[in-house]
Amino acid sequence: MYVLHNAWLISWLHRKLGNRHDAADIAQDTFTRVCAxxxxxxxxxxxxxxxxxxxxTVARRLMFNHLERQSLEQAYLASLSLLPxxxxxxxxxxxxxxxxxAELDSLLNDLPAKVRTAFLLSQLDGLPYEEISLRMQVSVRTVTRYMAQGFRQCLRVMLEA
Structure with missing residues (x-):
């Protein structure tokens, strides 16, 4: 499969990403995931x-993960540039x-987007559940459920390590 489709996959990813090195990395990760x-x-x-x-399908998911990590890094670097x-x-x-x-992003990657957002708003931004519920337009009870899911994921990963 690798021999038959690697060049095609790298080309497809290169068109999407505009960067041949990232395309090659994601293609390699794709084949690794498929084999596993x-x-x-x-x-x-x-x-x-x-x-x-x-x-x-596999490459698209990995590409989105890559772009999310890249966005996270850029936001972090932008916030650093504002510091004295x-x-x-x-x-x-x-x-x-x-x-x-990146490890935190990977840890939370398996969570649904809303759960991940609530968890990050609470743990990184320090927002209370009430504020999170207003921002996300959900009930405080829903935020509590989202947080429980986030903490369970963290615990699961800690126990597996």
């Missing part, structure tokens, strides 16, 4: 009926913080 998924379900990769459609010079982090500290943000 096939092993987990005990199927042969050659049994996949529409390999390009399947690869496109004496409070700007060193390059090493900035790298550690970006890595931590």
């Amino acid at each position: 998924g096939a092993r987990a379900r005990a199927i042969e990769i050659t049994d996949i009926q529409e390999p390009r459609a399947y690869l496109t 010079e004496e409070s700007v982090l060193s390059v090493e500290d900035r790298s550690i913080l970006l890595e931590t943000l």
